[in-house]
Amino acid sequence: MAKFQLLVLIDSILLSTTSKDTLVLCRKVNDVFSTALAVASVNPANARIPPLLSQNMFSWADEYKVRLSYQHENGALIVSQSNSIDIKHGQTSHFFNKVLQPAVTTVVDTSEVVEKDLDIFNIAEAPYNSTVEVLQKAGASSSFFPIYRFHPAGFSQDFPISVSNEFSLFWTGFNVSYGDDIKPSGNRYEFVISEGAKPTTIRFGFAQSDSPGPREDPTWQTDINEASTELLSIGDLRPKL
Numbered sequence: 649m650a651k652f653q654l655l656v657l658i659d660s661i662l663l664s665t666t667s668k669d670t671l672v673l674c675r676k677v678n679d680v681f682s683t684a685l686a687v688a689s690v691n692p693a694n695a696r697i698p699p700l701l702s703q704n705m706f707s708w709a710d711e712y713k714v715r716l717s718y719q720h721e722n723g724a725l726i727v728s729q730s731n732s733i734d735i736k737h738g739q740t741s742h743f744f745n746k747v748l749q750p751a752v753t754t755v756v757d758t759s760e761v762v763e764k765d766l767d768i769f770n771i772a773e774a775p776y777n778s779t780v781e782v783l784q785k786a787g788a789s790s791s792f793f794p795i796y797r798f799h800p801a802g803f804s805q806d807f808p809i810s811v812s813n814e815f816s817l818f819w820t821g822f823n824v825s826y827g828d829d830i831k832p833s834g835n836r837y838e839f840v841i842s843e844g845a846k847p848t849t850i851r852f853g854f855a856q857s858d859s860p861g862p863r864e865d866p867t868w869q870t871d872i873n874e875a876s877t878e879l880l881s882i883g884d885l886r887p888k889l
Contacts, residue, residue: 650710650843659853669819676814677796681832685795696825708786716778740770767811774807794827837868
């Protein structure tokens with residue numbers, strides 16, 4: 649079981665702002681960032697959003713669960729969910745008699761796994777109008793949190809899920825809590841985290857910590873832990889601080 653830690657440092661000078669922006673961490677699943685794994689804010693809008701401090705440690709383990717859910721538009725019932733089951737790389741769970749069956753090992757193209765560093769598993773016979781959800785163990789409580797949510801297009805299909813080691817940090821002005829559906833903005837910072845005993849460290853601030861230059865905007869600093877952090881892409885890294 650792979651375990652990971654991410655340490656996000658924030659320049660202290662930025663913590664005294666009145667910004668309502670929220671920092672969001674999400675993981676790429678099936679080539680998209682769709683769900684907030686964790687959130688934090690300098691000035692939280694509600695009790696579900698933890699405060700963002702100068703040092704912020706995120707932790708998770710590559711242990712997964714899957715489930716199916718339904719949204720209902722008529723009557724008092726608005727959401728229903730199937731059972732959730734543990735699933736590992738190379739396994740498939742069949743949805744049979746309205747229940748997700750225990751996951752069993754199936755054949756996986758290991759060459760793709762080695763090349764892309766993926767965890768791949770499947771949901772078979774996912775019914776029409778259901779939503780496939782993937783949950784991951786994370787945090788000090790070792791609870792499971794959603795990292796992916798998708799509506800299959802067809803009925804009784806085999807739905808593959810590929811979980812990568814690519815992550816994204818981005819700022820948003822919207823009120824976001826963990827587990828919410830998200831769409832990363834152009835100010836996102838994408839990176840790869842490798843398993844290791846030491847946390848990957850990323851800092852948001854100025855080139856000289858807490859010492860902004862003339863007309864310098866805060867941004868993601870990449871000189872903290874280059875050995876374990878691989879930069880993939882950077883958009884406009886200027887949140888509304």
